[in-house]
Amino acid sequence: xxxxxxxxxxxxxxxxxxxxxxxxxxxxxxxxxxxxxxxxxxxxxxxxxxxxxxxxxxxxxxxxxxxxxxxxxxxxxxxxxxxxxxxxxxxxxxxxxxxxxxxxxxxxxxxxxxxxxxxxxxxxxxxxxxxxxxxxxxxxxxxxxxxxxxxxxxxxxxxxxxxxxxxxxxxxxxxxxxxxxxxxxxxxxxxxxxxxxxxxxxxxxxxxxxxxxxxxxxxxxxxxxxxxxxxxxxxxxxxxxxxxxxxxxxxxxxxxxxxxxx
Amino acid sequence: xxxxxxxxxxxxxxxxxxxxxxxxxxxxxxxxxxxxxxxxxxxxxxxxxxxxxxxxxxxxxxxxxxxxxxxxxxxxxxxxxxxxxxxxxxxxxxxxxxxxxxxxxxxxxxxxxxxxxxxxxxxxxxxxxxxxxxxxxxxxxxxxxxxxxxxxxxxxxxxxxxxxxxxxxxxxxxxxxxxxxxxxxxxxxxxxxxxxxxxxxxxxxxxxxxxxxxxxxxxxxxxxxxxxxxxxxxxxxxxxxxxxxxxxxxxxxxxxxxxxxxxxxxx
Numbered sequence: 362x363x364x365x366x367x368x369x370x371x372x373x374x375x376x377x378x379x380x381x382x383x384x385x386x387x388x389x390x391x392x393x394x395x396x397x398x399x400x401x402x403x404x405x406x407x408x409x410x411x412x413x414x415x416x417x418x419x420x421x422x423x424x425x426x427x428x429x430x431x432x433x434x435x436x437x438x439x440x441x442x443x444x445x446x447x448x449x450x451x452x453x454x455x456x457x458x459x460x461x462x463x464x465x466x467x468x469x470x471x472x473x474x475x476x477x478x479x480x481x482x483x484x485x486x487x488x489x490x491x492x493x494x495x496x497x498x499x500x501x502x503x504x505x506x507x508x509x510x511x512x513x514x515x516x517x518x519x520x521x522x523x524x525x526x527x528x529x530x531x532x533x534x535x536x537x538x539x540x541x542x543x544x545x546x547x548x549x550x551x552x553x554x555x556x557x558x559x560x561x562x563x564x565x566x567x568x569x570x571x572x573x574x575x576x577x578x579x580x581x582x583x584x585x586x587x588x589x590x591x592x593x594x595x596x597x598x599x600x601x602x603x604x605x606x607x608x609x610x611x612x613x614x615x616x617x618x619x620x621x622x623x
Numbered sequence: 624x625x626x627x628x629x630x631x632x633x634x635x636x637x638x639x640x641x642x643x644x645x646x647x648x649x650x651x652x653x654x655x656x657x658x659x660x661x662x663x664x665x666x667x668x669x670x671x672x673x674x675x676x677x678x679x680x681x682x683x684x685x686x687x688x689x690x691x692x693x694x695x696x697x698x699x700x701x702x703x704x705x706x707x708x709x710x711x712x713x714x715x716x717x718x719x720x721x722x723x724x725x726x727x728x729x730x731x732x733x734x735x736x737x738x739x740x741x742x743x744x745x746x747x748x749x750x751x752x753x754x755x756x757x758x759x760x761x762x763x764x765x766x767x768x769x770x771x772x773x774x775x776x777x778x779x780x781x782x783x784x785x786x787x788x789x790x791x792x793x794x795x796x797x798x799x800x801x802x803x804x805x806x807x808x809x810x811x812x813x814x815x816x817x818x819x820x821x822x823x824x825x826x827x828x829x830x831x832x833x834x835x836x837x838x839x840x841x842x843x844x845x846x847x848x849x850x851x852x853x854x855x856x857x858x859x860x861x862x863x864x865x866x867x868x869x870x871x872x873x874x875x876x877x878x879x880x881x882x883x884x885x886x887x888x889x890x
Contacts, residue, residue: 426752450752454745 684865
């Protein structure tokens, strides 16, 4: 992305009808490491790549529980993500207290989107620099949503965000039509294979128990995060050579990570 | 209706000074009858008005018990919802399982009980999310006390017992008053049949008030404790009108909470 006129202020439109500051905020999401989500009829799975700033540091967690039926994976400014997840948890607690039921996922995502939109229309604020993949199971079934700094949100059958996510999306586009009837195990298998597409051409040469975390939620399955050594059984799918995987890699700008992003 | 007094006990007052016991939130007292009881001659023909009065509290009765053993705890409560001399409902739960090692049981006013339980459940969920672990028995005990004292000047009309297994694996119980005063014990009972059951538990489990030279009672197993609790409720149900219908018994062990429903008489 190149420098533009009319991009200094969030309250200034460009003559083309764009607000560049919002688009720059969405760039921040692309700087975070990859996050992949897929949905079947009864389950949703999120797979994430945990980046670490150095050998000494722990790998940054990207999966958060919101309620027993909803969780998120983040990409972008971690601090902004923390604020949003705290807000989501409060919303879910309040809903449960008032209505004695779990909050519908679509409604929860709407409240996030509205919150993000507020900071795109104030001169005194900046947009949230984080995108979420929201995975949840409610009375209407399994859902996967993406939220943006712009305040938009979309529902997906499968999606990926973050660095080199295009490779994962290509894998998902090839396979998503089979996801609907899959069980949890097969869904996780696809999630790991999709996530692996994002590491092929970067310095993280492979998925390991240290840099991979996977989470799922669904029918009779509360939100559960699997990481560290527990991820090992999920990674065994990588040992099986998959010959028909074209490496259709379209690398996006991989500028070095400077800010507190993951 | 003084929540700081024991449930079911009003401050001593003139018997039948106000007619039928004021049970409901809204009640009417016959002013003329009241005047008569004080010895003054009733004012002939004048008004005899009914005065409505409002109290934010209601006593729905019920008894709750917690008995702790070496590595388990039994928390039990009856399920009768009483109001004055009536029974609006027979199967109302007074227990809430807060974690798989802690159960809260509450007697008193049912509206405050369910609200208190909701507040506690929400706060425990928040704790679990922020600390990445379930709340320990000791922490729940303190938080309940804080929650109750927070409403020191408009209390929850609730009489609580908390039972569970602490972080060392030992069973303990806590008894509370309406504004959060609490004590860590092995046995506690509160609610309408407190005065009938507490002395029995003191003697049979804690070995208090034994005759000279008598042996202290042996430590009870989980099954023996459950049988004792069932006997206590059956006996209390015979003598006390607010206790009866069913008893919901929560057995807490290191593997979690198991719930049993025990039938009592419905009279």
